Amino acid sequence: MTQAVGIARAHTNIALIKYWGKRDQELFLPMNSSLSLTLDAFYTDTKVIFDDTYTADSFSLNGKEQSEKEIQKISRFLDLFREYIGEGRFARVESLNFVPTAAGLASSASAFAALALASADALKLNMTPQELSTFARRGSGSSTRSLFGGFVQWDMGTGSADSMAYPIDDADWDIGMLVLAVDTKEKKIASRVGMEHTVQTSPFYPAWLETTKEDLSAIKTAILAKDFETLGQITEHNGMKMHATTLSANPPFTYWTADSLLAQEAVRQVREDLHLQVYMTMDAGPNVKVLCRASDMERLVQALSAYLPAEKIIKSLPGPAASILSQEDWQASHQKFSERI
Amino acid sequence: MTQAVGIARAHTNIALIKYWGKRDQELFLPMNSSLSLTLDAFYTDTKVIFDDTYTADSFSLNGKEQSEKEIQKISRFLDLFREYIGEGRFARVESLNFVPTAAGLASSASAFAALALASADALKLNMTPQELSTFARRGSGSSTRSLFGGFVQWDMGTGSADSMAYPIDDADWDIGMLVLAVDTKEKKIASRVGMEHTVQTSPFYPAWLETTKEDLSAIKTAILAKDFETLGQITEHNGMKMHATTLSANPPFTYWTADSLLAQEAVRQVREDLHLQVYMTMDAGPNVKVLCRASDMERLVQALSAYLPAEKIIKSLPGPAASILSQEDWQASHQKFSERI
Numbered sequence: 190m191t192q193a194v195g196i197a198r199a200h201t202n203i204a205l206i207k208y209w210g211k212r213d214q215e216l217f218l219p220m221n222s223s224l225s226l227t228l229d230a231f232y233t234d235t236k237v238i239f240d241d242t243y244t245a246d247s248f249s250l251n252g253k254e255q256s257e258k259e260i261q262k263i264s265r266f267l268d269l270f271r272e273y274i275g276e277g278r279f280a281r282v283e284s285l286n287f288v289p290t291a292a293g294l295a296s297s298a299s300a301f302a303a304l305a306l307a308s309a310d311a312l313k314l315n316m317t318p319q320e321l322s323t324f325a326r327r328g329s330g331s332s333t334r335s336l337f338g339g340f341v342q343w344d345m346g347t348g349s350a351d352s353m354a355y356p357i358d359d360a361d362w363d364i365g366m367l368v369l370a371v372d373t374k375e376k377k378i379a380s381r382v383g384m385e386h387t388v389q390t391s392p393f394y395p396a397w398l399e400t401t402k403e404d405l406s407a408i409k410t411a412i413l414a415k416d417f418e419t420l421g422q423i424t425e426h427n428g429m430k431m432h433a434t435t436l437s438a439n440p441p442f443t444y445w446t447a448d449s450l451l452a453q454e455a456v457r458q459v460r461e462d463l464h465l466q467v468y469m470t471m472d473a474g475p476n477v478k479v480l481c482r483a484s485d486m487e488r489l490v491q492a493l494s495a496y497l498p499a500e501k502i503i504k505s506l507p508g509p510a511a512s513i514l515s516q517e518d519w520q521a522s523h524q525k526f527s528e529r530i
Numbered sequence: 531m532t533q534a535v536g537i538a539r540a541h542t543n544i545a546l547i548k549y550w551g552k553r554d555q556e557l558f559l560p561m562n563s564s565l566s567l568t569l570d571a572f573y574t575d576t577k578v579i580f581d582d583t584y585t586a587d588s589f590s591l592n593g594k595e596q597s598e599k600e601i602q603k604i605s606r607f608l609d610l611f612r613e614y615i616g617e618g619r620f621a622r623v624e625s626l627n628f629v630p631t632a633a634g635l636a637s638s639a640s641a642f643a644a645l646a647l648a649s650a651d652a653l654k655l656n657m658t659p660q661e662l663s664t665f666a667r668r669g670s671g672s673s674t675r676s677l678f679g680g681f682v683q684w685d686m687g688t689g690s691a692d693s694m695a696y697p698i699d700d701a702d703w704d705i706g707m708l709v710l711a712v713d714t715k716e717k718k719i720a721s722r723v724g725m726e727h728t729v730q731t732s733p734f735y736p737a738w739l740e741t742t743k744e745d746l747s748a749i750k751t752a753i754l755a756k757d758f759e760t761l762g763q764i765t766e767h768n769g770m771k772m773h774a775t776t777l778s779a780n781p782p783f784t785y786w787t788a789d790s791l792l793a794q795e796a797v798r799q800v801r802e803d804l805h806l807q808v809y810m811t812m813d814a815g816p817n818v819k820v821l822c823r824a825s826d827m828e829r830l831v832q833a834l835s836a837y838l839p840a841e842k843i844i845k846s847l848p849g850p851a852a853s854i855l856s857q858e859d860w861q862a863s864h865q866k867f868s869e870r871i
Binding site: 392393395396397399400422425426429430432433434436437439440441443445446447448449450451453454 | 733734736737738740741763766767770771773774775777778780781782784786787788789790791792794795
């Protein structure tokens with residue numbers, strides 16, 4: 190019996206300059222370069238075992254065996270690695286998602302980043318993290334950014350080989366994020382479907398692409414200058430522009446719910462009352478993310494608690510790059526997961 | 531004593547192709563041509579008396595004397611007529627707004643249309659309704675459309691003299707509108723301020739203008755063909771695009787509240803459940819307007835009542851052109867107004 194085992198942890202990330210639209214559906218090549226902040230509070234731990242004796246791939250998530258449909262997604266992703274090394278061994282994948290239950294955040298970014306790193310480690314692939322990010326990308330576009338910590342850019346590239354992510358800054362300068370997890374129901378319109386409909390029908394999409402290019406350049410300048418106000422303003426503007434493209438699609442649609450608006454109004458009110466630098470962004474779902482100073486987080490949570498249930502407000506600091514875990518780490522992770530349920 | 535008296539009624543209108551941005555702030559020249567539906571359920575009755583013995587303008591609205599600030603707005607508007615005829619007589623203006631209290635709809639469209647027609651009648655101006663609409667425009671852009679009934683176009687024109695409205699179709703073909711008056715608080719951002727901020731800062735604004743030109747052409751074709759589905763689809767798309775421009779402004783803003791989203795979700799649910807042709811539009815405020823078949827209104831109101839308080843749902847048929855009222859009409863109007871309070 191030959192067995193190859195890899196274990197890895199990757200954190201989720203929130204885009205400040207959004208990825209919204211693919212130029213290649215198959216290869217997950219984006220229409221624009223994007224930039225994110227990796228979050229400490231949300232991560233996925235994944236163990237992958239390639240074994241000669243297995244007769245099929247299998248996949249367990251949070252201790253539950255997954256459906257054939259979910260396994261197929263994993264299998265297609267593992268095929269990239271199997272093709273790369275020219276070996277067809279089946280694999281067992283076990284994942285634990287460390288996402289507060291109330292958050293209901295999409296975990297595909299951390300999931301595919303962790304699986305990519307675990308697979309590369311198991312198969313002893315000699316890849317740079319950048320190269321590996323081109324693999325992660327094929328599982329879920331945004332997972333390409335979850336291989337790195339702090340502020341991360343995903344370069345749109347010219348093709349599959351150079352559409353990769355790299356770290357911009359470790360975000361170790363009084364940066365925090367609150368996730369206002371107002372609604373954890375599954376979204377009605379998958380981001381894949383929403384972005385494609387937008388690309389195809391929104392008359393505002395060309396201006397979105399054009400100005401997002403400018404936003405990316407400006408936010409990198411702000412990050413390097415540690416100019417938090419400009420960083421935040423660009424973040425809020427870029428995110429709202431993304432949501433404007435869904436309203437301008439034909440027929441129009443929105444990821445916002447009444448609870449999203451209540452959360453937005455709460456943030457605006459608190460921003461006005463406390464004179465704090467807080468900036469909102471939203472993704473393809475109803476939750477509101479708030480970029481803020483880490484040193485302001487406690488005051489913010491307290492003020493926002495007047496408007497939202499406290500358990501819906503989740504704090505995070507910037508997170509680190511994806512990392513290899515030992516077997517002991519994995520056992521500790523299992524222990525931690527079982528305790529939190 | 532020389533006295534000149536005019537009394538008129540004008541109905542409010544809801545834009546299906548939105549007016550959103552001025553190219554001339556002083557002359558109220560719009561950035562684009564727009565198209566509206568005049569509503570039967572909401573109107574303003576106004577009496578104006580020009581009198582040699584008056585020593586100042588005065589203005590009473592719904593039986594209440596108005597502040598100096600409100601009087602100044604009226605005075606500046608009356609100056610247009612006084613300059614036109616070369617006479618400086620002061621005037622007394624009395625207006626009654628027939629807008630269901632729950633609706634909280636901006637009444638400036640019907641208000642300035644009624645005042646324009648009353649003034650022209652009092653001063654025996656020999657003007658076509660189109661010419662008069664260029665005067666109404668100077669009080670409030672959208673009032674230019676309230677001089678006419680049914681579907682009305684406001685042509686952006688090349689200057690003040692030809693930026694005027696004209697009727698397109700009397701809308702006498704199974705057309706109705708529901709106003710979901712979810713929030714009647716005064717809006718935080720006046721439409722004048724919101725549109726100017728959008729024109730100046732939204733990167734999507736040029737595409738808004740370009741595609742609104744196409745929408746206007748297409749909706750007129752649909753109206754003439756009595757193609758309700760296309761009419762509705764263009765209405766919903768154009769209105770959402772307008773709101774997309776506010777999200778893309780810098781800093782971004784929105785006229786939507788949580789209640790707006792609840793109303794939108796109710797309309798989407800009812801549309802899906804009943805398979806009815808209903809289309810939403812929104813203006814510079816939180817209320818949702820629903821374009822529908824007049825023959826479907828009862829069923830719609832009943833279905834929407836499961837989601838919204840029934841008193842927030844106001845039905846209207848298409849309304850007629852502005853008209854001159856007699857002294858007897860005016861007395862009847864007063865009587866009706868006093869009874870409704």
